[in-house]
Amino acid sequence: MPKQASSITTLLSSLSVLAKATNPSRPARASLRIHFPGSPSPTTVSTPGTPLTKDAAALPPSYSISATALSNITLPNCDLSPVSSHHSSPSSSGHSRRGSEANNAAGQIPHYMVICLDLDPPFPSFPVLAPILHSLEADLRLVTEELDADEGYIYLTADEEEALGNEGISHPTRGERRTKPVVGYMGPKPPGVSSPHRYVFLCWEQPEGVTGQKVREVLGLNNDEGGEEGEDVGLAKRVRWDQDSFERMLGLGNVVAGNYFVC
Template identity: 35%
Template sequence: MPANKSVKTALSLIENDNSKILGLTVGKHNVKPGQFIPKADAQSPPELSFNVPSTSGIYMVVGLDIDAPFPSFGVLGPILHWIQPGLKPTPSDHGPAVLKATAPFVANYIGPAPPPGSAPHRYIFFLYEQPARFDGKKYAPPGGKNLDNWHRMRYDLGAWEKEIGLGPVLASNYFQSN
């Protein structure tokens, strides 16, 4: 799996440090790591929150299905489900800052869609500090179009991290769905 190192790092963050769990609200669900979310409830982009290191910083989220097409046969995975740069934190009176998008997507969000008969897939979200010189227009599909499926399959998160100079994963979270 091309994203194996980043996935292992993110899952380790979640397991070993509760402060590194990305706030993820999917539909009406405040996601606990590994929680099952019906796919009908997860067709819109999640709302994100986190105790970011700097409220003046800009952040980016990447979402992957790490179990495609089947958890026991991941030949197409991971599949890219979302790249949203330009996340600016809005301080909250009662918890972590809410991260709101201020820039167009690089890869539009697509909700869960495992094939019929599949066990639930894991949809994992990685939060990064966005590099200062990042230009999303360089990577986004022209004209604000949605990213095609061909560019989503066997997504190499490690190559993306290296290409744009992403630092370490700040936080992550995941849900399961089928």
């Protein structure tokens, strides 16, 4: 079992501190919100460690990021007063921000990457398969034309020009088309006798020159192993995922935002 990546350890620690520091009557809200479509109603994970059923987390989620995690970004087309008012604050992921200034100074809004990992397979007490890669999305952009109605979260979505053609996947929560993920989403499936697993989501700015296609090439994922969404990468490549190596190969910086649920 690979040693847990420092990015994951730091994120979980900061989320724990955030939860403890929050008034019990006002639950902690992580810097990344996870939006699951579903019936009869969708589910949004705002509070770290929210328990979900397998059914509630079965379909691919979308994401929104807190404006306070984007303190060094000047966004067009919308008034983001929380950004300027929290300019010197660290993001709630617990990491300092870097890279945004250079991208923004050049007139470019960064693209983002989100990964989901199961930290506890097959059992939290014996996680010999950990972590398992559950999804990896790249080339996500900020929807700067609007804010989430719930106090300062901005949706992430795929570039419009990337979402054309047969590769686009319809997302029920927001109704847009989005590109096929680098690694398709695999819903939580902890063994029935297991205690709950932690499913952690981490978000980074994509470094200059890194795209979804580049990620596929670096990870050797250009050859499809199946045609179904969520089955494009086999289990053998997902199990015992080496997160440290992944971050080094792509030159990823600090985590911008993150969250987790349990199932």
